[in-house]
Amino acid sequence: MNKVLTLTAAALFATTGFALAQDVLVEVPQGARDYVIANPSDPVVLDDSVSQGYVVPERIVIHEIPDNPDFGYVYVNGRPVIVSMRSRQVVYLSESSKAVPDDAITYIERHPVDTVMIDGPVSSGTVIPGDVMLNDIPDQPRYSYVYVDQRPALIDRSTRRVVWVR
Structure with a gap:
């Protein structure tokens, strides 16, 4: 019974923006979550498993x-x-590792375009240079796409950052 309650509570926290931090319920405002999605940062790689309560290294x-x-x-x-910001402890993370619309990915995979050349590796967070033409995705005005090294990459139009790459 405790497992069911714990799982139910975890699902509620993941979908509502509430989180447990040091056994205290923390509400992460929707505005904060929206800002983070709209302003992606360069990605970091951690060897550890990141979950609620994890302390981000200095x-x-x-x-x-x-x-x-x-x-x-x-x-x-x-x-x-x-x-x-006080404890560096994780208080919210999306349970989904894919924060992009499935229909956008389906569209770009079904509509390949010529590959563009970009210096260096392309991964989530890479900024696509301004001289590279972005391709529109119908019904997805927030996103565009390119193909790099024969791989589709979904781009946030406002920042030109890669948000997903195959």
Whole structure:
């Protein structure tokens, strides 16, 4: 019975923006979550498994959320992670590792375009240079796409950052 209650509570926290931090319920405002999604940072790679309560190492730069100074964020392996600025403890992370619409991915995989050349490796967080033409995705004005090394890459139009790459 305790497992069922724990799983139910975890699902509620993941979908509502509430999180447990040091056994205290923390509400992460929707505005903070929206800001983090709209302003992806360069991704960091951590060898550890990141979950609620994980303490982000000091060597990792935590980005501020302007209207919510109690919270900061990082992108870990392409996932947005919100942390307490006081303790560096993770207070919110999306349970889904894919924060992009499935129909956008389906569209770009069904509509390949010529490959573009970009210096260096392309991964989530890479900024696509301004001289590279982006391709539109119908019904997805937030996103565009390119193909790099024969691989589709979904781009956030406002920042030109890669948000997903095959």
